[in-house]
Amino acid sequence: MDSSRTHHIKEAQSTLATIQNISQLLNTGLSPEALTICVRLCEVGVNPEVLASLVRELQEEVREYQSLKTENKTTTTGSKSAPQSSHNSH
Numbered sequence: 001m002d003s004s005r006t007h008h009i010k011e012a013q014s015t016l017a018t019i020q021n022i023s024q025l026l027n028t029g030l031s032p033e034a035l036t037i038c039v040r041l042c043e044v045g046v047n048p049e050v051l052a053s054l055v056r057e058l059q060e061e062v063r064e065y066q067s068l069k070t071e072n073k074t075t076t077t078g079s080k081s082a083p084q085s086s087h088n089s090h
Contacts, residue, residue: 016035016036020032028055029059030055034055
């Protein structure tokens, strides 16, 4: 690998590390992988404001789903499952 390519890779890694640090400071909740995807989407022309809005909406949907899942778990704990109908096939 030539030195200019190596320099370019190191520079990109440093930039991504800085973006990840900022993301953590802002408590975005994005994993390094998700953040990398967002950066790449912006690099190819996706509107950052629209992307940020979409990420927030998806995070809210996940929180709501997890909340419902937790509620269902606590309301069904200790209760018997509904009886299942049996069909006699002859």
